[in-house]
Structure formats: structure tokens, C-alpha cells
Amino acid sequence: MAATLAVQGGRAPGAPLGIARLHYGGGGDWYANPSSLPNLLGAIREQTLLRVAERERVVQLTEPDLWETPYLYMTGHGNVHFTELEVGTLRRFLEQGGFLHADDNYGMDESFRREIARVFPDHPLTEVSLNHPVYRVVHAFPQGLPKIHEHDGLPAQGFGVFLGDRLAVYYSYQSDLGDGWEDPDVHGDPEPVRQAALRMGVNLFVYAVTGTR
Numbered sequence: 001m002a003a004t005l006a007v008q009g010g011r012a013p014g015a016p017l018g019i020a021r022l023h024y025g026g027g028g029d030w031y032a033n034p035s036s037l038p039n040l041l042g043a044i045r046e047q048t049l050l051r052v053a054e055r056e057r058v059v060q061l062t063e064p065d066l067w068e069t070p071y072l073y074m075t076g077h078g079n080v081h082f083t084e085l086e087v088g089t090l091r092r093f094l095e096q097g098g099f100l101h102a103d104d105n106y107g108m109d110e111s112f113r114r115e116i117a118r119v120f121p122d123h124p125l126t127e128v129s130l131n132h133p134v135y136r137v138v139h140a141f142p143q144g145l146p147k148i149h150e151h152d153g154l155p156a157q158g159f160g161v162f163l164g165d166r167l168a169v170y171y172s173y174q175s176d177l178g179d180g181w182e183d184p185d186v187h188g189d190p191e192p193v194r195q196a197a198l199r200m201g202v203n204l205f206v207y208a209v210t211g212t213r
Contacts, residue, residue, distance in 0.1 A: 017051065020069035021037060024081070025086075028107075033075060037056040043199075060086075066089070074103070079111045081115065082115050087118050105178055128167065154174045
């Protein structure tokens with residue numbers, strides 16, 4: 001039952017599912033990749049039977065709208081900082097069935113790891129196994145998280161915070177999915193790379209809203 005709380009939230013019955021972009025403090029560019037989430041929502045409409053919103057909403061952790069979203073997304077290149085109130089609120093949101101996708105846009109890694117450890121000091125980030133449903137719920141990714149941009153040349157890795165057997169936080173590291181979701185002319189990524197990023201995003205969203213095990 002808990003896994004459905006954040007999906008239902010204050011959303012009106014029959015209202016479309018959506019994505020919320022997290023407006024966090026600390027100075028990082030939480031607003032990065034403005035065309036990414038509308039494109040991901042479009043891919044979800046095309047590739048699933050889910051009814052979803054046209055655009056994302058922007059939320060802060062202290063706002064009631066947080067509880068209406070099944071998929072909370074954060075990205076950026078810089079520093080992330082949560083207040084003590086925000087730490088507690090995010091913990092409750094995730095414990096009550098919410099899902100957070102943190103997408104390192106090259107530069108967020110150190111501060112995100114620090115802040116998520118404040119949220120769940122007893123649940124460290126661990127690498128998500130390749131047989132996890134998030135890599136096959138709609139599209140098959142036998143090698144795991146796709147590599148979208150090179151950056152340091154390190155392999156793409158998907159890390160997670162598990163609450164019981166539920167993946168509550170997914171952290172895409174050294175991949176840059178959000179760049180792959182942007183309009184084609186923004187980064188000039190080859191179309192197969194863009195499509196891989198979008199398909200992975202579809203998997204993440206479907207996992208978040210269905211609780212697939």
C-alpha cells in the first residue's frame with residue numbers, strides 16, 4: 001500500500017501522471033536541460049499506455065505539490081544543499097512511496113552523495129544490479145544504464161537507495177540522461193544515443209508509477 005501513496009497523493013482521480021523537477025538550494029543549476037522533461041513525457045506517451053502531463057512542474061521540498069508527483073527529478077552541474085526541514089520531508093516522501101531520480105549532469109556528484117546520506121544515513125547508495133526490473137520493465141538494457149556523454153570517460157553506473165526491496169532513489173552517474181532527452185540540436189547526440197536515453201527514462205518512470213518488482 002505504501003508504494004502507491006505518492007502516486008495518488010492529492011492528484012485528482014483520472015488526472016494525468018507527471019514529473020516534478022526539484023528546485024533545490026545550494027546554488028546548483030536545478031533548472032538545467034529545459035527541453036529534457038517535456039521530451040521524456042512525450043516518449044512516455046508514445047511508448048506506453050500511461051496518461052501523462054504535457055510538461056513537468058517545478059516543486060520545492062516544502063511545497064504541498066511534492067506529494068502529488070510519482071516521479072521527482074533533480075539534475076544540475078553544481079552544489080546541492082537541503083535544509084534540515086527538507087531532509088526530513090524528502091525522507092518521509094520516499095518512505096511513503098515516492099521516487100527520486102537524481103541525474104548527475106557532470107558536477108553534482110559530490111554534493112548529491114553528501115545530501116542523500118543525510119536523508120538516509122542508514123541506507124547507503126549501492127549499485128543497482130543488472131537484473132533489476134528498472135532495466136527491463138519496458139525496454140531491455142542488459143548492460144544497465146546507457147552511456148550518453150563521455151565526460152571523464154568512466155562507465156555509466158546506476159546507484160540506488162533501497163527501502164526494503166523497493167528502489168526509492170535512482171542515481172544516474174556518468175551517463176547524463178537529461179542531456180540525451182534534450183532537443184536534438186542542443187547537444188547533437190546521434191539519434192540512437194538519444195533514443196537509448198529516452199527509453200531508459202521511460203523505464204524509470206514506469207517503474208516509479210507501477211512499483212514493478
